[in-house]
Amino acid sequence: MPNQSEQEYIPRKIVEELENGILKNETKEGFLTIINQLVNRDGIQGIILGCTELPMLIKNEDLTIHSLNTAEIHINKIVDTIFDTAL
Numbered sequence: 001m002p003n004q005s006e007q008e009y010i011p012r013k014i015v016e017e018l019e020n021g022i023l024k025n026e027t028k029e030g031f032l033t034i035i036n037q038l039v040n041r042d043g044i045q046g047i048i049l050g051c052t053e054l055p056m057l058i059k060n061e062d063l064t065i066h067s068l069n070t071a072e073i074h075i076n077k078i079v080d081t082i083f084d085t086a087l
Contacts, residue, residue, distance in 0.1 A: 001042075002034060002038065006034045006037070009030060009034070010031075010034070013027050013030065013031070014051055014053055014054075018051070018053035018054070018056060018057060019053055023056060023057055027057065028057050028058065028062070031054075031057060031058055032058070032062060032063075035047055035058075035063065035065070039064070039065060044065065045065055045066065046065050046066035046067060046068065047063065047065060047066075047067050047068070048067070048068045048070065049067055049068065049069045049070060049071075050070050051070075052070070052071040054069075055069045055071055055072065
């Protein structure tokens with residue numbers, strides 16, 4: 001779990017930047033630094049990109065660990081459900 005300062009940084013950047021379509025390289029680097037600290041400090045093996053805006057900034061190729069993109073998961077399930085219902 002992110003530490004206190006990381007927990008303050010994450011929502012601030014989401015609300016002030018990402019939700020407004022602002023994608024800054026320095027913010028991306030900040031998020032990647034937090035992820036790398038979690039890998040080194042806590043030994044995490046994967047990360048949940050639980051905010052729909054995060055995949056705009058963080059890509060799979062940016063990471064050395066597995067990521068779960070909740071927006072993509074939800075969209076895929078919706079599409080599957082639509083096609084299952086249509087048949």
